[in-house]
Amino acid sequence: MPKLKVKKYLRCEVQSNMSKTVRTFLSGASVALGATVAFSGTAQANTELLDQINSYSQDDIAQVNSVFQLSDVSPSDWAFDALRNLVENYNCIVGYPDGTFRGSRPLSRYEFAAGLNACLQQIERMIQSGTSEVTPEDLAALRRLVNEFEAELATLGARVDDLEGRVEFLEDNQFSTTTKLGGEVIFNLGGAFGEEKASPLALDSIEFPGGDFDPETVTFEELFDVVDYQDISSEERELLKEFFVGLGIDEDALGFSFGLGDDGDLQDFFTGLADNDDIDDEITFSNRVRLNLDTSFTGKDRLRTRLEAGNITAFDDATGVDSARLGFDTDNGNDVEIGKLFYRFPVGDNVTAYVGAVGMGIDDIFDATSPYFESSGSGALSRFGRFNPIYRGPDGAGAGFNFDLGERFTFSAAYLADDGDVNNPEEKNGLFNGNYTAGAQLDFKPADDIMFSAFYANRYQKAGDVNLSGSTGSVIANDPTFNSLAVSSNNFGLQGSWLIGDKFNLGGWVGYTTADIEDPNVTGNFDVWNWAVNAALLDVGGEGNVLGLIFGQTPKLTSGNIDFGQIEVNYNDDSDSSYLAELQYRYKLNDNITITPGAYVVFNPNQNDDNDTVVVGSVRTTFSF
Numbered sequence: 001m002p003k004l005k006v007k008k009y010l011r012c013e014v015q016s017n018m019s020k021t022v023r024t025f026l027s028g029a030s031v032a033l034g035a036t037v038a039f040s041g042t043a044q045a046n047t048e049l050l051d052q053i054n055s056y057s058q059d060d061i062a063q064v065n066s067v068f069q070l071s072d073v074s075p076s077d078w079a080f081d082a083l084r085n086l087v088e089n090y091n092c093i094v095g096y097p098d099g100t101f102r103g104s105r106p107l108s109r110y111e112f113a114a115g116l117n118a119c120l121q122q123i124e125r126m127i128q129s130g131t132s133e134v135t136p137e138d139l140a141a142l143r144r145l146v147n148e149f150e151a152e153l154a155t156l157g158a159r160v161d162d163l164e165g166r167v168e169f170l171e172d173n174q175f176s177t178t179t180k181l182g183g184e185v186i187f188n189l190g191g192a193f194g195e196e197k198a199s200p201l202a203l204d205s206i207e208f209p210g211g212d213f214d215p216e217t218v219t220f221e222e223l224f225d226v227v228d229y230q231d232i233s234s235e236e237r238e239l240l241k242e243f244f245v246g247l248g249i250d251e252d253a254l255g256f257s258f259g260l261g262d263d264g265d266l267q268d269f270f271t272g273l274a275d276n277d278d279i280d281d282e283i284t285f286s287n288r289v290r291l292n293l294d295t296s297f298t299g300k301d302r303l304r305t306r307l308e309a310g311n312i313t314a315f316d317d318a319t320g321v322d323s324a325r326l327g328f329d330t331d332n333g334n335d336v337e338i339g340k341l342f343y344r345f346p347v348g349d350n351v352t353a354y355v356g357a358v359g360m361g362i363d364d365i366f367d368a369t370s371p372y373f374e375s376s377g378s379g380a381l382s383r384f385g386r387f388n389p390i391y392r393g394p395d396g397a398g399a400g401f402n403f404d405l406g407e408r409f410t411f412s413a414a415y416l417a418d419d420g421d422v423n424n425p426e427e428k429n430g431l432f433n434g435n436y437t438a439g440a441q442l443d444f445k446p447a448d449d450i451m452f453s454a455f456y457a458n459r460y461q462k463a464g465d466v467n468l469s470g471s472t473g474s475v476i477a478n479d480p481t482f483n484s485l486a487v488s489s490n491n492f493g494l495q496g497s498w499l500i501g502d503k504f505n506l507g508g509w510v511g512y513t514t515a516d517i518e519d520p521n522v523t524g525n526f527d528v529w530n531w532a533v534n535a536a537l538l539d540v541g542g543e544g545n546v547l548g549l550i551f552g553q554t555p556k557l558t559s560g561n562i563d564f565g566q567i568e569v570n571y572n573d574d575s576d577s578s579y580l581a582e583l584q585y586r587y588k589l590n591d592n593i594t595i596t597p598g599a600y601v602v603f604n605p606n607q608n609d610d611n612d613t614v615v616v617g618s619v620r621t622t623f624s625f
Contacts, residue, residue, distance in 0.1 A: 079148060082141040083115055089138065092122035113152035116145055179295040183625050184377050186288040186328060188312055190618035194279045197320035198605035198614065200475035279614070280318035286311050288330045290339065290377075301345035306359065308332075308339030319614045321605035322471045322478060323554045323580055325383040326618065328376040340364075350404045356397055358419050362457070363391050365400040365414045366441045369453045369495035372505055372536035372546060377622045378586060380534075382600045384472040385550040385582050389530055390493035390511035392470025393459045394418040394435035410443040418465075428462060435461050439491075449500075455493035460518070462486050468513050468528050473555025474578055474606040476571065480526045480560050481517065487526075489515035508533035511555070517562065526560035526571075529553070532580075544588035550600070554578045556607055576609045578602060596620045 074080060086092060092115075120142070123134055146153070288310035295303040310330035316322045342356030342364065354365050363374070368387035373380040380386045396419025403411045414437070421434030428434060439457030446452075461467065466479040466487045481487065490513070497507040510531040517524040532552025540547040556578060560571040584598025602614040 079112065079145060082145055083112065083119065086119045086123075086138060086141065087115070090119060090122050090126065092119035109149065109152050113149045113155075116149055117153055120146075178297060179293055182292045182294065183623075184288075184290045184292075185623040186310075186312070186377060187621040187623075188286050188288075188326070188328070188618060189283065190286075190326070190616065190620075191281055191283040192279060192315045192319050192324055193281050193615045193617070194319065195612035197277050197279055197318075198611040199608060200320065200606055279320075279612075284313065286313065287334075288312050288328060292340075298345075301343070303343045304340055306338065306340035307336055309334045309336045315616060316471070319602075319605070319616075321474070321578075321602060321611075321614060322469070323382075323384055323473060323578060323602045323605060324614050324616050325471060326616070327380050327383045327386045328620070329383070347401070352402045354400045354414070356399070356416075359396055360398065360416065361391075361395045362393070362400075362414055362416060362437060362439055363387065365402065366391070366412045366439070366455065367410075367443055367451070367453060369443075369451055369497050369509070370507060370534070371497055372507070372548060373534055373550065377624070378594055378596070380548070380550060380582060381584055381596065381598050381618045381620065382550070382580060382582050382616070383470075384530075384552070384554050384580050385532070385534070385600065388455070388493045388495055388509040388511045388532075389470040389472040389555055390455060390457070390491045390509075390513065392472070393437040393457060393467075393491070394461060394465075395437055396420070397422040397431070398436075408445050411440070412443070413440040414438075435459075435465055450498045451496065453493075453495045455491075455495070457491045458488070459491060460486070460488045468515055468526065469530070469555030473528070473530065474557065476560075476607070477528050477555040477557040480515075480557055480571065481524075481562065485522060485524070485562075486518040487515045488518050489513050503538045505536040505538065506533075507535075508552075513555075522562060522564055524560065524562040527558045528555050529558050530555040540585070542588065546586040548582070548584045548586065548598075550580070550582040552580060554580050554602070575607045576604045578604045578607050592624055594622045594624075596622070 123138075123142070127134065289308065291307045293305040293307075295305070297303075308330065310332060311334050312326065312329045313331050314329040315324040315326065318324070338358050340356070340359035342354055342358075342360040344352060344354050347353050354360065356364070368374050368391055370379070370387040373385055374387050376386065395416040398414060398416035400412065400414025400416070405411055416437045416439075417431050418435035421429045422431050424430060424434070437457050437459050439455065441453055441455045443451060443453045463481070463486045464483045466481055466483070466485070468479065468487070468489060469477045471478060491511070492513075493509060493511045495507075495509040497505065499505045508531070511529070513526075513528040515526045515528070530553055532550060534548065534550045536549075537547040539545060557571055557575075562569040580600055580602050582598065582600035584596055586594055586596045588594050597619045599615060599617040602616075605611045605614050
């Protein structure tokens with residue numbers, strides 16, 4: 001970070017030293033260019049002047065709300081008229097935005113002295129450069145003005161010296177010459193409400209060649225009718241075991257047809273839940289803390305190190321559905337961990353590069369095109385509502401870049417691997433053989449207040465790590481293989497945001513994933529869709545406040561099949577759709593504190609209209625510094 005410096009123009013207008021050239025010129029002596037003496041050293045030596053300087057130095061300059069309160073030097077005074085003539089003749093005051101002097105307004109003696117000092121500086125420069133001649137009348141006016149306002153000019157110099165001393169103190173005592181500390185603290189009061197927890201599967205979600213099964217009557221004998229045990233290899237039996245156990249079925253209930261145990265009843269085969277438990281609806285109070293250490297080595301780069309701790313529990317276990325999760329849940333028992341570690345730096349004039357080791361998400365590199373809902377600390381309350389779930393996938397370590405293609409287009413690309421795999425040298429791990437995301441995005445801004453983006457990513461996720469919805473959709477949309485098979489996927493997203501006027505922003509997205517099973521013994525394909533629209537009404541009830549609304553279809557498995565050889569599992573494409581609606585009000589208490597009360601509702605959780613509606617309420621208080 002560059003060292004703090006008093007701005008050059010401030011030094012120029014109120015510096016304590018004044019060139020001997022002008023001082024000597026005003027007293028009628030010969031001009032000696034370049035030599036300087038302290039202005040205060042030429043101040044009148046009488047007691048009255050010293051007392052006046054001390055009085056000015058000790059007085060505080062109170063803030064005023066109108067220039068018409070500044071009446072020490074009025075437009076009718078001779079001094080005011082004299083300075084105005086100097087300004088017009090030598091263009092020595094251009095401090096107002098429109099470059100005018102505004103000579104009809106009264107000034108305090110301090111303001112007048114600052115303007116006089118600026119004119120002294122300008123006239124001195126003109127004399128030194130020989131670009132203009134100063135008339136005897138103007139010299140006489142300057143001499144009289146200096147004598148009249150000598151006390152104020154001396155005090156201005158003393159105050160600048162004091163300001164410089166304070167700046168030097170800050171330079172010596174700041175946290176680091178290159179590192180800036182920023183932080184965010186969240187207090188959350190919230191809870192989930194409803195009747196029973198959502199079942200993970202609709203009853204008709206899986207079909208076999210022999211027809212649909214009724215989960216209340218399925219037995220070993222019925223299953224044996226559609227499965228030729230003699231033709232199932234040991235590898236297929238093991239895969240089937242993993243699949244069915246993943247559904248939540250006890251191994252003993254599967255019977256000896258899969259070589260997994262004794263004959264047993266397969267009641268509730270497809271839900272894995274005989275009786276749903278009630279939703280855990282206790283009100284909770286929890287927190288999350290983030291400290292960002294942003295270090296710059298050149299003034300244009302940034303090394304971000306984030307320390308993070310929290311105990312905000314996800315509501316998926318309490319409700320039975322990932323769509324109920326908060327957008328800022330973090331539960332590591334309040335143990336401090338490194339949440340992010342990445343370096344951003346420019347390459348030439350148009351490229352910004354990123355290299356990360358821990359926690360770098362693709363949304364750290366790409367613009368998620370959700371300006372009022374993306375942030376976990378001040379955006380949507382729900383995890384689904386923050387941005388297109390298509391952005392969520394294996395990430396943490398890798399590299400990427402942004403390439404500005406003129407004023408309207410930006411191209412971005414990234415390769416990210418799971419930061420839990422990259423340091424593991426074992427098979428199916430490391431930087432390139434574990435879970436990964438390889439993506440690209442094109443941003444288009446047809447106008448300053450409109451943006452569209454097109455996203456694509458190829459992903460690979462190992463068995464047990466598959467999550468096609470980024471933990472925002474139904475159980476079968478998250479992992480249709482139920483932790484039993486590896487999957488590769490192609491992911492597509494379209495996003496848009498439009499600021500209409502100054503007070504209303506409309507946005508939304510659509511996302512599509514097509515995934516294939518990666519296993520030598522099993523084939524299969526899955527399609528997952530999601531979409532959402534959002535609206536932000538700005539400055540509602542006060543500047544900086546935002547009223548937000550979100551509605552969309554959470555990720556839904558629209559079609560899919562798994563072919564084990566003797567058994568083919570087909571997911572019905574006519575299952576129900578799950579929807580989420582969120583309403584929130586972000587109240588800006590001040591520049592550092594926001595309070596966001598709100599709620600969101602999940603309809604037909606887990607793509608099943610037999611499941612009870614889930615409601616999540618939250619009051620999120622965010623402290624930023």
